Amino acid sequence: MITEPSWDVVVIGGGNAGLVAAMAARRHVPRVLLLERASAAMRGGNTRHTRNVRCVHDQGDDYTPGTYSFDELWRDLCAVGTGPANEQLAELTVAESATLPAWMSEHGIRWQRPLAGTLHLGRTNRFFLGGGKALVNAYHRTAAGMGVATWYEATAEDLVMDGDRAVAVTVVAGGQRRRVPGRAFVCASGGFEANTDWLRRYWGDAADSFIIRGTRDNDGKVLAALLEAGAQKAGEERGFHAVAVDARAPRFDGGIATRLDSIPFSVVVNSAGRRFYDEGQEIWPKRYAIWGSNIAGQPGQIAYSLWDAKVSRLFLPPMYGPASAPDVPALASALGLDPEAVTRTVDEYNKAVVPGGRFDPGGLDECHTDGLDPPKSHWARPLDTPPYYGIAMRPGITFTYMGIAVTADARVRTADGAFENVFAAGEIMSGNILSTGYLAGFGMTIGGVWGRIAGRGAARVASGGTSGGTSGGSDG
Amino acid sequence: MDDLPLPVDGPLPADGLFAEARRQLTICNACRYCEGYCAVFPALERRTVLEDPDITHLANLCHDCRACFTACMYAPPHEFAVNPPAVLSEVRRRTYDDYLPKLPRPPWTGLPWMRGRAGVAALAVVAAAGVAALALAVPGGGPAGSPYRVIAYPALLVLVALPCAWGVAVLAMAAARYWRQTAGSFRGLLNGRAWLAATRHAATLRYLRGGGADCSYPTDVPSAARRRLHGCVAYGFLACAGSTIAAAAEQDLAGVRPPYPVVSVPVLLGIAGGLGLMAGCAGLIWLRRRADPASSDPGMTSRDYGLLIALEILAVSGLLTLVLRQTPVYAGVLALHIAAVVTCFCMVPYTKFSHVVYRFLALVHDSAEAPGRQ
Numbered sequence: 042m043i044t045e046p047s048w049d050v051v052v053i054g055g056g057n058a059g060l061v062a063a064m065a066a067r068r069h070v071p072r073v074l075l076l077e078r079a080s081a082a083m084r085g086g087n088t089r090h091t092r093n094v095r096c097v098h099d100q101g102d103d104y105t106p107g108t109y110s111f112d113e114l115w116r117d118l119c120a121v122g123t124g125p126a127n128e129q130l131a132e133l134t135v136a137e138s139a140t141l142p143a144w145m146s147e148h149g150i151r152w153q154r155p156l157a158g159t160l161h162l163g164r165t166n167r168f169f170l171g172g173g174k175a176l177v178n179a180y181h182r183t184a185a186g187m188g189v190a191t192w193y194e195a196t197a198e199d200l201v202m203d204g205d206r207a208v209a210v211t212v213v214a215g216g217q218r219r220r221v222p223g224r225a226f227v228c229a230s231g232g233f234e235a236n237t238d239w240l241r242r243y244w245g246d247a248a249d250s251f252i253i254r255g256t257r258d259n260d261g262k263v264l265a266a267l268l269e270a271g272a273q274k275a276g277e278e279r280g281f282h283a284v285a286v287d288a289r290a291p292r293f294d295g296g297i298a299t300r301l302d303s304i305p306f307s308v309v310v311n312s313a314g315r316r317f318y319d320e321g322q323e324i325w326p327k328r329y330a331i332w333g334s335n336i337a338g339q340p341g342q343i344a345y346s347l348w349d350a351k352v353s354r355l356f357l358p359p360m361y362g363p364a365s366a367p368d369v370p371a372l373a374s375a376l377g378l379d380p381e382a383v384t385r386t387v388d389e390y391n392k393a394v395v396p397g398g399r400f401d402p403g404g405l406d407e408c409h410t411d412g413l414d415p416p417k418s419h420w421a422r423p424l425d426t427p428p429y430y431g432i433a434m435r436p437g438i439t440f441t442y443m444g445i446a447v448t449a450d451a452r453v454r455t456a457d458g459a460f461e462n463v464f465a466a467g468e469i470m471s472g473n474i475l476s477t478g479y480l481a482g483f484g485m486t487i488g489g490v491w492g493r494i495a496g497r498g499a500a501r502v503a504s505g506g507t508s509g510g511t512s513g514g515s516d517g
Numbered sequence: 518m519d520d521l522p523l524p525v526d527g528p529l530p531a532d533g534l535f536a537e538a539r540r541q542l543t544i545c546n547a548c549r550y551c552e553g554y555c556a557v558f559p560a561l562e563r564r565t566v567l568e569d570p571d572i573t574h575l576a577n578l579c580h581d582c583r584a585c586f587t588a589c590m591y592a593p594p595h596e597f598a599v600n601p602p603a604v605l606s607e608v609r610r611r612t613y614d615d616y617l618p619k620l621p622r623p624p625w626t627g628l629p630w631m632r633g634r635a636g637v638a639a640l641a642v643v644a645a646a647g648v649a650a651l652a653l654a655v656p657g658g659g660p661a662g663s664p665y666r667v668i669a670y671p672a673l674l675v676l677v678a679l680p681c682a683w684g685v686a687v688l689a690m691a692a693a694r695y696w697r698q699t700a701g702s703f704r705g706l707l708n709g710r711a712w713l714a715a716t717r718h719a720a721t722l723r724y725l726r727g728g729g730a731d732c733s734y735p736t737d738v739p740s741a742a743r744r745r746l747h748g749c750v751a752y753g754f755l756a757c758a759g760s761t762i763a764a765a766a767e768q769d770l771a772g773v774r775p776p777y778p779v780v781s782v783p784v785l786l787g788i789a790g791g792l793g794l795m796a797g798c799a800g801l802i803w804l805r806r807r808a809d810p811a812s813s814d815p816g817m818t819s820r821d822y823g824l825l826i827a828l829e830i831l832a833v834s835g836l837l838t839l840v841l842r843q844t845p846v847y848a849g850v851l852a853l854h855i856a857a858v859v860t861c862f863c864m865v866p867y868t869k870f871s872h873v874v875y876r877f878l879a880l881v882h883d884s885a886e887a888p889g890r891q
Contacts, residue, residue, distance in 0.1 A: 082594055089590040092550055151730050153553025157562050170728055171588030172550030178587060178737065296590055298547040298597070354565070360547035 042211075044220045048074045048190075049503040050496070051210055051223040053197040053263055055079070056086030057173075058467025058488035058495070059229035060180040063189045064148055065496025066227070070503045074221065075184065075191045076212060078230075078258045084193065085177030086231050087255035087440055087468065087484075090296035092156070092173060093166040094145070094489060095482035096138040104152040107164040111135055114165070121327060122478025126276060126442075131474045133449060137490040142167055145489065149179035158302075158357045161324045161403070166482040172297075197230065199266045206461045207270075225462040225499035228453070229492065232441035232468045233261025234281065235293065240441075243278040250342035252286050254300070254437045257293040264469055267445050272463075273454040275446035276472015282479040283333020286437030288343060289361050301434055302356040303363075304332060305420050306402070307348035308390055309434075311339040314373065314382030316390065321419035324405060330479030333436040345376055347387070347431045349424045355402045363430040372429040389413065391423040440484065442472040451495035462502045464495035534611060538572045538604045544597055551585040554728040556718075556883050557601070558585070563886065574699040576608035577872075577879035580724040582732030584739075586812045593811070600812055607814040613871050616698070618690040640863055645856035651676060652852060662776035662842040667851050676855065680862035687866040692874045700882045708885045715880035722747055735808035746800035750828065753793025757835065760786035776842060787839060794832035798825045817869075824869035830857050 049070035052063045055077030067073045077084050097114050101107040114135050118125055125131030146152075151170040155163035162168075169176045181191065195214035200207045209222040233239045235257045240248035253259075268274065290299035304320050305328075311317055318335050322328050336344045347369075366372035369387050370380035390413060398407030400422060408421045444465070446454040451464045467488040474487055542561055545551065552558045557579050564571050583602045591597035648668065657669040664673065696706060705711075718724065722744045725732050731739035764783035767773045777783050802825050805818065834854035841850050865871075 080594075082592075085590075151728075153728060156549045156552050157559070158549065168553075170553045170730055171584065172548075172590070174590040175550075175584075175588035175730075182738065291596060294590075294595065296548075297550070298544050298591065357549065358543070358546055360544045362543070 042218045042220050045222070047222040047224070048072045049223065050074070050225050050227065050499045051076065051221055052227040052229060052496075052499075053210060054086060054227075054229035054231060054467065054469075055084050055177075055191065056088040056229060056231060056467060056488065057091070057176070057180075057485055058492040059086075059227065060088075060177065060184060061148075061489050061492025062227040062229055062464070062466050062496035062499065064180070064184050064187060065493045066225075066500040066503070067184070067187045067189050067496075069497070069500035071188070073189045074223070075189055076195045076197050076210070076214075076221075077191055077193050078196050079193070079256065081193050083256075084181070085174060086259065088177055088488070089174045090172075090255050090294075091176070091485050092297065093162065093168045093482045094141065094485035095166045095480060096141050096486060097135060098139065098142070101164075104154060105164060105167050109165050111139070114138070117165075117327065117480055118483070121330070121475075121480050123476045125474055126476040127473045130447070130449065134474055134487060134490050137493070138486045141486065141489045141493075144493065145169075149183040150176055151179070161326050162481060166326075197263050200226065200263075200270060200463065202270050205455065205458065207463045224503035225464065227451075227464045227466060227492075227495045227499050228263050228267060228445075228469055229465070229467045229488075229495070230263040230469055231256070231259035231261075232281075232444065232471070233264055234259055234438045234441045236260040240438075243443075244337070247337055247342050250435055251283075251337070252288075252290050252295065252299075252435050252437045253293045254284070254286060254290075254295055254439050255293075259440070259468075261441075264444060267453060267463070267465075270460075271455045272460070273446040273456060274443065274472075275454075275470065276442040276444055277476055278443045280442030280472060280475065280477050281333065282330050282439040282442075282475070282484065283337065283436045284329050284439065285332040285336055285344070285346070285434040287359055287361055288433035288435045290435070290437065295437070298360040300357075300437065301346060301359055301432060302329065303346045303348055303352075303359070303430075303432065304329070306352040306355050307346040308387060308417075308424055310345050310347065310378070310383060310386055312341050312343055312345075312378070314379050314386055316386055316413075316415060317344075319415045319418050321409070321417045321421055323419075326481035329481070330439075332434075333438060334477075336434055337436040342436055344434050345378060345431055346434055347372065347383070347424065347429065349426045349429050351422065351426045352402075353430060359432055361432075363432045365428045365430050367427050367429070369424065369429055372431050376431050376433060387424050390417070390421075391425065394421050394423050439479075440468040440471065442475050442477075444469045444472045446470075447473055447491075450498045451491055452498065462499070464499050466491035466495040534604070534607060535569050535572055538576070538608055539567050541599050541601060541604055542567060542572070542575065544591060544599050545585075545601065548591070551588060554584045554588075554730075555580065555582065555724040556880075556887075557605075559887060560883055570699045572608060573612050574879055574882060576605040576612070577699075577875045578724075578883055579605040579609075580722070580732075580876070581606055582725050582727050582734060582743075583809075583812050584727035584730060584733050587733035587737045602812045603814055606817045609872070609875070610814055610817045610820065613869075613875065614867070616691040616695040616875070617866055618687060618694070620687070641856055641860045644859040644863075645852060648676065648852045648855045648859070652848070659774065660776065662847070664775060664838075664851055667848045668855070673855070677858055677862070680859050684862040684865040688871060688874050691866060691871065692878060695875055696878055696882075699879070700885075705882065705885050708881070710888065711881045711885035714884035714888075715877060718880050718884070719877055722751075735804045737809075742800070743804055746797045746804065749793040749797030750801065750825075751797075753790045753795075753797055753832070754828070756786045756790025756793060757832075758790075760784070760790055784839065787835065791832045791836040791839075794828055795836070798829040798832065801825050802829075820869040827857075827861055827864070827868065831861060 049072040050066040052059045052075045063075045097111050153168050153170040197210050199211040201209040207226050209220045212219045212221050235253050285301045286299045364375040373380040373383035393410040393413035395411045400408050410417045410421045447470045448459050452459040453463045453465050581602050586602050591599040651672045652668040655669040655672040657665040659665040725744040731741045734743045760783045837850045838854050
């Protein structure tokens, strides 16, 4: 093992949270190292696939017209799944989000107007120009300019602990095991969704059918090391952000292009040809993330979205293209479903649609069913206009929530306190805030807010200060 | 084992090119993250099906700023292998000549570098010999420093105007064919607002701005260098054209014959234009050499060099005729410059210069399609 010179702050993970933490730390201490497990070309973890961030803003601007208050974001967060896991930390996240866009702009991020076809997101979410990889590129340029060192293809394997202090991280880089000492450490290494064996502990064989939307590097190595060292768990074991993706998507890294947004305008059936969940329960950004679980709960972890010509322009077109047919039985056959069962389901649904309601793809409308179980509460119109379209869907896991518990200053908690100099940010600690369900763009909020808190805290510890105190405070 | 075809690196077969472009653009349309960079992605999103002429239109709308490639999480080594600047520049290169009228091809148009270095050289030699022969056959007159002392005005006029008219006519026919194939009706060409908008976008090189982030050229670090240098070339070229028009006006309207003093419209425009061309072309060649070959089509790269080198030769030889007009070598330098001009006019429809025509028409088409875009 090679022993490297010592660093003030070592950040494990080069996604949004890690990059933010490294830059925030570098404002206060000179020697900051970022460990990126991927190559330079594939850097950025799951952040590569993101596109926007959800933040409180009192005033609208070109990119997020209208206001989005603390109270409203808080209500939106409480309305997903079973609500925030730790209310204090969730409130802190929402409050700190207000200053995040300006901080991001200062660190090189540019913005663009909400993308066409992303209904309902324009007022609440800011889109970064070019998406997540452009954001990662910009942050890397800024970080390099500030003097942050980055190692690529560097895998953190373990933390070397001395009581409640970490003294070094063990890194495999350049084919060598290296002991990288530091004064403080930020773990921003993501969830464990790319580790099928780990998922199988909570999901059984269903885990084999899951598609991982992001990086194959998120195998939970650092999370496991922290738990081993006595860190306290946070979050639901089965908690994750998972959406419906094209069943033909690659096993890893398919990202946004394989996601299906047809559901609210379609009828969704399982492999038996039966409906199983209200497709039109809420506007899509508040409901899209339950469909990963919905499909994971169906036989064979597969479901089928069926729509007709009337709505085919209302959502982003799927990259592999849908199956199409002139009538419903032929579509069912094309998808490998029982034509009779699907036709029966569609007929029942069509009969239950209450005619004459106002159809509005841009908001909760009046089109609903009557006497159908489960109902379709909005955007319910008969499937009657050929050609008919359909796609097979699987659960696409974005990231897992089960991670490590943190304090309000992002230090990793133990059974009876917290590690002195080990911090966490991003997906690895998202289980403190999210329980079940997801709110579009909030993963980037968690990464940005907690990256700043963790980076500042780590710098404070590294420069000899105490780790306690408030998490707010100026970054300037 | 022997009968297994080896995987071949390099250009796709032509029939697979549009299929590959369609594959990539379908991924782009399912993603849309690059919507803010330029006009290509919004134009893509307006289309439900992508026919070959749509792909050609998008390819010509693409200014090769590469912001999308740098931002793309699906770019190689990702298995989706999305690389719009490369595939669209290959589409452009393969389709540029499709719109030229089906005239008998001059023999020098067969090879890639301006369709053949040997052909260009031969043409240049022929042009130079022609200029020399004319100069000897039709003795001119005039004060020292006047071109007409070297070659008589009518001879010079015919020598330059004929290839110029030919080049312009061939490009005009190409423009008409391009418009018919990509936009359909000629009525669309009557949209004055679209022309205004397209002129503004072309004049400001709006789509070499990467949506405000500047373009990722020549490296992935955003830079305004290419836009500025391209501006030098474009405005330098226009100033040189303006210089020629001003000289014609002085001579034929005001009755003032050359040589014109340094402080005169033709000479000042010529100096500014020549310097702009010289600096711009040299800068663009330098950027081209540094640019990532992974997002370039090799055939287009050689065409880029061809045009830039030709413009550089025009600029340098033009400036030399001015600087050396009172010296004994003036006649030789002027003959070379005229030979270069004649050669370039003969070549112009077969060079990268045609991108001016196709890209401008793509901008008109786009502006007509999306009047909301400023």
